[in-house]
Amino acid sequence: MATLERARAKAAPPHPRGDGSRRPFWTARRRDQLAGYLFIAPQLLGSVLFVLIPLALVFWYSFHEWNVLAGSFRGVGADNYRALADDPKLPGVLRATAFFSVGLVVLNLGLALALAVLLNQKLRGSIVFRTLFFSPVVVSLVAWTIVWGFLLQKNGGINAGLDLVGVDGPNWLRGETSSMISVIVVQVFKNVGLNMVLFLAALQGVPRELYEAATVDGAGPWRRFLRITVPLISPTILLTSIITVVGSLQVFAQIAVLTQGGPGNSTTVLVYYLYQQAFEFHHFGYGATLSVLLFLIVLVLTVVQWQMRKKWVFHES
Amino acid sequence: MSSPARPSTRSTRSSRGTLTRGKPVALAAAGLLALTACGGSDGGSGSDDGPVTLRMTIWTGNEEHLKLLNGIAADYREQHPEVQEITFDTLPVESYTTALTTQIAGGKAPDLAWIFENSAPDFVTSGALAEIEDDPDVLPSAKKLWQHEDKLYAYPFSTSPFGVFVNTDMLKEAGRPAPAELIEQGRWTWEEVAQTGAAVRDETGEAGMVIRDFDYKLWDNLAAVWGGWGAAPWSEDGRTCTFDAPEMTEAMTFLHDAVFVDEALPAPGTTANFFAGEAAMTVTQISRASLLDDSFGWDFVPLPEGPAGSYDVIGQAGLGVLADGDNVEEAVDFLAFMTNEKNSAALGRYFPQARSSQLDAGTLAKSNPQLKPAQLEEVVIGGIENGVVKPTHTNQAELYDAVRAALDPLWQPDADVAKTLQDVCSAIQPQLEK
Amino acid sequence: MSHKLPRRVRLVLYGVLLVLLVPFVFPTWWMVTSSLKPASEIFAFPPSLWPENPGFGAYERVFDLQPFAQQYWNSMYIAVVVTIGTLAVSSMAGYAFARIRFRGQNALFLVVLTGLLIPSEVTIVPLFQMFNDWGMTDTHWPLVLVPVLGAPSVLATFIMRQFFITLPAELEEAARMDGLGRFAIYWRIALPLARPALAAVGIFTFLHSWNLYLEPIVYLSTPEKFTLPQALTQFTDAYGGPMWDVQLAAASLTALPVLAVFVFAQRQFVEGLAHTGLK
Structure with missing residues (x-):
């Protein structure tokens, strides 16, 4: 496709502003339209094939009872959706999901921005720090969670550290709230490096002169941050927040390893629950129904964020 | 459960046929796929005419285990030239059930599979497994978990007290x-x-x-x-x-x-x-x-x-034949071979066998060099004979x-x-x- | 540019950074040093910071037990192909959505964005059915096609679109005056300017492919075709329990080169990004 496009570019008359008497079918406008379609064709085809069709199938499964082991598959109408409404576990799952996502997004973006601001100071060795903060991103998830499982023990490293400053730490993975906090924090440390790098790049693009001018006008550091930095990096904030929100709703490996959804059901978030229903409990149809629910939630959140960009984001027209 | 009428169906079944068998869902899937005008390559493995290949999913990647299993498979192939290949697919323990379920749901069920003790009832009673030959040498207490309506659906290949x-x-x-x-x-x-x-x-x-x-x-x-x-x-x-x-x-x-x-x-x-x-x-x-x-x-x-x-x-693990596989008959036969007296003795080196012929301290000592015969006698033999799963x-x-x-x-x-x-x-x- | 922070501020900054580093660095440190420990020492409690008798035995066994070099190559080439493919697909789509006006543009963009919203656990079964139908299980095709064309590349397209939207329109108009067609504008004008965005997308994509876990496990069954995260799970002892020293050695082997690349590339990456700006 690329070659075709290039050939067309070459074949195009070098100076189209010449004789305007003839009106060929392939006007510049039409050609441009076609180019647009051709440019997005691979992505569009892929989306239809690997996203929309599977999604349609999942939607279709959600009207069926499908036990993979028994090989049974029968239509049950809206039964799964009725079950969804009556599922006594679901409100707790949704609460855990909300807690997890909000906590993760706030902590992740806050910490990423703070680190980026710190590392954006003129400090010797900031490249070393940058690398070290980034390093968990490339560490195997298994090794990462094992170590954290250790550190979060009652007599583990975290509590030993807290003990030094005279605090008696909780039994992190056994308390309902503390286990949720633990899962969030472990996930944040693992991935905050990516957002940090994006913020850092954005910060370095903010012209220094603006700060200097503001300083001359008597603005303090906090005011400079709010009035200059935040608006200028707002596109990055939008981007990272969308990535992080969506990502937070899809995390489940850490939960599977660290808490298995417990204690009680306190860390059973929606993805983990739908995974359990589909793959562990063999209720594929109901799992599909939960997938539809998850999809709708993510959809709504993303649309909301996307709408907010007009208000918040500096660059978008 | 599908009936394994092998030779006649094997040639007519396309890969899409494999997908749809027993599951109307895949009909629709195939229909949707056809719309995308991309489906249709005939790549189903094992479902074509000709030599049979068997695939077994396991959760060990251990070299010694694989050597043992492949050795047994090679012996079997020597006696059964129609079986061209027997492969052992290692799926990681923690994702074993997910991966296996996806493969079954996706129309590519393995011919044989190891089964965790705690998914035994689901597999045994659902019709997912084909009936296998019942070996009287295996202790009744060890078989109980793997039976349903007096038929045996998996061989307890590891019984550990x-x-x-x-x-x-x-x-x-x-x-x-x-x-x-x-x-x-x-x-x-x-x-x-x-x-x-x-x-x-x-x-x-x-x-x-x-x-x-x-x-x-x-x-x-x-x-x-x-x-x-x-x-x-x-x-x-x-x-x-x-x-x-x-x-x-x-x-x-x-x-x-x-x-x-x-x-x-x-x-x-x-x-x-x-x-x-x-x-x-x-x-x-x-x-x-x-x-x-x-x-x-x-x-x-x-x-x-x-x-x-x-x-x-006791803790157990079973080995069963998927009723949905392409070569059920051969798979059942291979399972019987794999767990016959000679081979089960070899398996016993790593996986304690609940067979009366092997339940003596001498045999057990060979496979458990760290333990003294008295220890084995007390725990293992008593455990396997009387154990509750x-x-x-x-x-x-x-x-x-x-x-x-x-x-x-x-x-x-x-x-x-x-x-x-x-x-x-x-x-x-x-x-x-x- | 030459603002020097006061000494005291600098010291405080270093202190804060050092404290913050601990939770980031310790697990990595533990992974690497533990791979040098004998198996019995790995889970000693509290964890030791340095092995008593460091040894590289585990590293040798990594290569003995699995076709690890082959698996390394698989992961590497798949990640590279996926990265290049994604860069091509997403930069073109992102460019079109940002700079070309065509009918149904917004609707189509929304259609594409759907991919951003679906966790892979949700669609793994239908996708597996599809690839099995096409005879592509136990090949690397699903690991390439889905990331390049499917859901994972949508994020890339999104980033690219956000970048291209900020390009000044005058650049393109000038190029048009010179008689360049759309593809030439994209290829010769827009793409070179997009280097920083491409770098960001490249790193995201490479890491995503490099760490892919569920998909290889579901699709691949021959050890020679395995990818690294999958290979890590294969080092098990005679009773199916993990061989931790070997697993950690293998995990270190998979992490360190990526980290090294980041060390070398980050200057260009971060500062490049800043220049024209994915702001």
């Missing part, structure tokens, strides 16, 4: 008698274990008794404890919850006190690894003996007695998770044991009745 590993050095340090002495005096009981555990904790600071793998989540491992009280999670027919029965309440009260009052067991959220010398005793399967080195003196003894006397518990039930995974969640409040110092156990029952009784 639970026992107690003891760090004798640590007991000496704590000034407590060795279990071997207690056994001689007929005093090897859970009460003694609790006292010993508490003494170890006081004297050495290390952990007393560890129920290995339990970690206050995988509660079925507690079967090795409550068996001593004659307790069980549900009635024999699986329809009534018995978590709130008096013997279970007593067993759990004992356990709760041992953890939070005597501190004989490490509390939730603390790790102690027996094999790294961090605990005095551990309840686990015999197969873990391989983890021992000679850094401390150790012994291996049967489970302690409870108020209800002595008891045995860990609790299982249809719809196991969901039930398991429900119990896990409902039991969590028990693992607090001030828990109300009786009430928590009643809550467990009210949480799972509706599921049991289903």
Whole structure:
């Protein structure tokens, strides 16, 4: 496709502003339209094939009872959706999901921005720090969670550290709230490096002169941050927040390893629950129904964020 | 269940046919795919005419195991030239069920599969497995889990009894008698274990008794404890919850006190690894003996007695033929070959076999070089012959998770044991009745 | 540019950074040093900071037990192909959505964005059915096609679109005056300017492919075709328990080169990004 496009570019008359008497079918406008379609064709085809069709199938499964082991598959109408409404576990799952996502997004973006601001100071060795903060991103998830499982023990490293400053730490993975906090924090440390790098790049693009001018006008550091930095990096904030929100709703490996959804059901978030229903409990149809629910939630959140960009984001027209 | 009318269907079945068999879902899937005008390459493996290939999913990637399995497969192929290839696909333990389920759902079921003990009822009763040949040499107690309506659906290829590993050095340090002495005096009981555990904790600071793998989540491992009280999670027919029965309440009260009052067991959220010398005793399967080195003196003894006397518990894994596979008949035949007398003896090196012909200390000693014949006699033979499998039930995974969640409040110092156990029952009784 | 912070501020900053580093660095440190420990020492409690008798035995066994070099190559080439493919597909789509006006543009963009919203656990079964139908199980095709064309590349397209939207329109108009067609504008004008955005997308994509876990396990069954995260799970002892020293050695082997690349590339990456700006 690329070659075709290039050939067309070459074949195009070098100076189209010449004789305007003839009106060929392939006007510049039409050609441009076609180019647009051709440019997005691979992505569009892929989306239809690997996203929309599977999604349609999942939607279709959600009207069926499908036990993979028994090989049974029968239509049950809206039964799964009725079950969804009556599922006594679901409100707790949704609460855990909300807690997890909000906590993760706030902590992740806050910490990423703070680190980026710190590392954006003129400090010797900031490249070393940058690398070290980034390093968990490339560490195997298994090794990462094992170590954290250790550190979060009652007599583990975290509590030993807290003990030094005279605090008696909780039994992190056994308390309902503390286990949720633990899962969030472990996930944040693992991935905050990516957002940090994006913020850092954005910060370095903010012209220094603006700060200097503001300083001359008597603005303090906090005011400079709010009035200059935040608006200028707002596109990055939008981007990272969308990535992080969506990502937070899809995390489940850490939960599977660290808490298995417990204690009680306190860390059973929606993805983990739908995974359990589909793959562990063999209720594929109901799992599909939960997938539809998850999809709708993510959809709504993303649309909301996307709408907010007009208000918040500096660059978008 | 689909009927394995092999030779005639094999040639006519396209890869799409494989996909749709038994599942109308895939019809629609195929229809949708056809719309995208991309489907249709005829790449189904094993479903074409000609030589048969067999595929078996396992959860070990261990070199020695694979060598053993491939050796057996090579022997079989020599005798059966129509079987061209036998492959063993290792799926990681923690994603085993996910990957296997996806493959079955996606229309690419393996011909044979290892099956976890706790998914046994789901596989056995759902019709997912084909019936296999019943070998009378295999002990009835070991087959029970894998039978449904008097037919055998999987071969128990590993039957491993639970026992107690003891760090004798640590007991000496704590000034407590060795279990071997207690056994001689007929005093090897859970009460003694609790006292010993508490003494170890006081004297050495290390952990007393560890129920290995339990970690206050995988509660079925507690079967090795409550068996001593004659307790069980549900009635024999699986329809009534018995978590709130008096013997279970007593067993759990004992356990709760041992953890939070005597501190004989490490509390939730603390790790102690027996094999790294961090605990005095551990309840686990015999197969873990391989983890021992000679850094401390150790012994291996049967489970302690409870108020209800002595008891045995075993852990199992099965090997079954997927009814949905392409070559059911060959797979059943291969399974029979793989588990015949000669090959099962070879398997026994790694996976304890519950066959009467192999249940003597001499045979067992060959495969368990770390253990003395007396230890084997006591734990293994008795265990395999009389052992109760860990609790299982249809719809196991969901039930398991429900119990896990409902039991969590028990693992607090001030828990109300009786009430928590009643809550467990009210949480799972509706599921049991289903 | 030459603002020097006061000494005291600098010291405080260093202190804060050092404290913050601990939770980031310790697990990595533990992974690497533990791979040098004998198996019995790995889970000693509390964890030791340095092995008593460091040894590289585990590293040798990594290569003995699995076709690890082959698996390394698989992961590497798949990640590279996926990265290049994604850069091509997403930069073109992102460019079109940002700079070309065509009918149904917004609707189509929304259609594409759907991919951003679906966790892979949700669609793994239908996708597996599809690839099995096409005879592509136990090949690397699903690991290439889905990331390049499917859901994972949508994020890339999104980033690219956000970048291209900020390009000044005058650049393109000038190029048009010179008689360049759409593809030439994209290829010769827009793409060179997009280097920083491409770098960001490249790193995201490479890491995503490099760490892919569920998909290889489901699709691949021959050890010679395995990818690294999948290979890590294969180091098990005679009873199916993980061989931790070997697994950690293998995990270190998979992490360190990526980290090294980041060290070398980050200057260009971060500062490049800043220049024209994915702001």
